[in-house]
Amino acid sequence: MHLFNALRQTLFVAVAGTVVLSSCKRDPDVTPSTAATTTPTTSTSTSTNQTVNDWILGNMSYYYYWNDKIPANPDKTLSPDQFFDSILYKYNATSNPNGDRFSWIQQSADELKASLSGESKTTGMEFKLYLRSSGSTDVIGSVLYVYPGSPADKAGIKRGDVFSKVNGTGLTTTNYSTLLYGDGDTKTYTLAEVQSTGIVDTNNTKSVTAVVLQEDPVFMDSVYTFGAKKIGYVVYNQFVPGPNGSSVATYDQKLDAIFGKFKAKGVNELILDFRYNPGGYVSSATALGGLIAKGIGTKSVFVRKEWNSTVTPALEKQYGTDFFYDYLTQKANNIGDNLSQVYVLTTSGTASASELVINGLRPYFGQKVYTIGTTSYGKNVGSITISDNTGKIKWGMQPIVSKSFNKDNESNYSTGFVPKVEVREPLNMRPLGDVTERMLSEAIFQISGTRTARRGADESTIRTVIGSSIERKAGGSNMFFTVDKALPAAGL
Structure with a gap:
């Protein structure tokens, strides 16, 4: 290449x-x-x-x-x-x-x-790990989502399930990594229940065997109507244009088709669910931006990349200044003209290309790209994959090589985007796309003024997060x- x-x-x-x-x-x-x-x-x-x-x-x-x-x-x-x-x-x-x-x-x-x-070897479920209680060394896992058709899905594991043991051994701060990520493709998870008295262990177990799986990052989409508000909603879990080894941008095309549906249905509000999206290709981020941004013209800047002083002159000499910019392309399915604002659902697992989309879109909406959830991770830099295709060296590197800016030269999210409204996910979560699900419900309220679920206080016990499988993606x-x-x- x-x-x-x-x-x-x-x-x-x-x-x-x-x-x-x-x-x-x-x-x-x-x-x-x-x-x-x-x-x-x-x-x-x-x-x-x-x-x-x-x-x-x-x-x-x-x-x-x-x-x-x-x-x-x-x-x-x-x-x-x-x-x-x-x-x-x-x-x-x-x-x-x-x-x-x-x-x-x-x-x-x-x-x-x-x-x-x-593509990875996985059981097909993503989860977050918490201390079971304050001061405890015991650990519990809460299932965030399950890939459709995966071993976890076939075993009946679903979003909101809580587990306390793996292969019969209780999870602790000293053994959870070995139990969850150690040798052996088959894992048996012992489920627990969230009750008023706390977390209660059960005898219910689910056994799953990891397989090599290609995840479709376009998880789901929907359109909700509240009065004059037509709200488009899409859950996007990874910026990947297509399956590993494929030359076809299958997932980019799927997003394009979804926005075509949004446009046909008259969507005039948008919720992007990036809560579990750790990043990916800037090409896919820019393609998504082209479906959303308002007033896209010739050479509308989405991202400017700053490289080091050693390589910059050589790159500029060989390829020109356009090399350092990613420009938006006006797409037939763009819905920007119908939007006055955009809402993005975020957590600490929202990072990198997800944050780049938030930052890149803000100048096109007068900064009215709002986040709901918890503070995003804070990654305003980019990396490249370097490998030796002679085959002599088997190692591969992913070093940081650039810093990212939007069209207004802004790159001030190294500590993450602080949400307009903070909403924490509970352990016993509603399905994604359910209008009573806590984060989606709040976004709908901010847009329409309609409460789809009681705005309950976050759990009285704020559990200490110790990790997430999303962080390994x-x-x-x-x-x-x-x-x-x-x-x-x-x-x-």
Whole structure:
């Protein structure tokens, strides 16, 4: 693939999912998967380490957004994952709040690429983990959603189910990672019930076996009518244009068709449900923006990408200034002219390309793109996938290479978007799309003034969140490349 085609299709942005580095994991206890054909890090020879590390350093010195912060003499005898970690410009909430939280490396570039396109080995359910009670070390899981047709779906697991044990062992802060993500494809979940007295264990169990699954990120859509308000609603869980390995943008086309239906039905209000969307392709984000933004003209900017001072002159010389911009395209199914505002449902799992859409749309609606839920994750930077397609080096990297801005040059969401109305999801959740579901109900009220459900207070016990399976997901990338000879990386 020519570098321009690989790069210009637009930058990938996603939350670090199945990562090797504890420094950039959102769940430092998660054990990464590795390809069976790769050599374990602990047994890699020093000479092999140095070869891989030379490759890592060469690429990072050229493309990494903070390449001027890479140590002068890093230790190349370290294992590749440790070496990669050692050269990052690491985030620290106090001393370096603008540092890197997101770059990662994996031992198998093939697995990395598959996961970035929504394909992974999974039971088919996403969940959030909480401390069972304040001060406890016991952990419970709450099912957020289940992929249709997946093993979890076939086993009868549904959104709102709560589980307290895996394979007969109670989840705790010290064992949950091993039980949930450790060896063995078959897991047996023991369900619990949410009662007025607290969480009560049951004898009800569900056994599921993980399979390699391609998730359709366009989860559901609906149109609701409240008086003169025609509200379009879409649940979109990952910015991926099409299935892994496919050249057809199946999922982008599906979104286009949904907005065609919205337009035909006269939709004049829009709710985007990004609460479980960790990011993905900017090309898909821009395609979605083209269906929503008002007043799209020639070269209407959706995203501007700022790269480091080393690579920027070379990119600009070779490809021109348009390389750094993603422009909106007016689409036949655009509904922007009928909209005065947009509502987006968010949680801490809403990240990257999801946040880029919020930021990118705001200038087109006079900043009236509102969020409901909880504060989003805060990722205003983008990454690329770098692999060695000679086959000699099996590792794959996903380093941060750029920072994202909208048409008004705004990029001030590194701490996340704070919601207009804070709404927390309860443990016993209503189905997605149910107008009495807490977050959707609040958005409908904000739009129409109609309460579809009693606005109850959030649970009296605010449970401590300790992790989520969403944090292990990646988004998608169309930037798999080796270094182009026209843009040589140092040391290669």
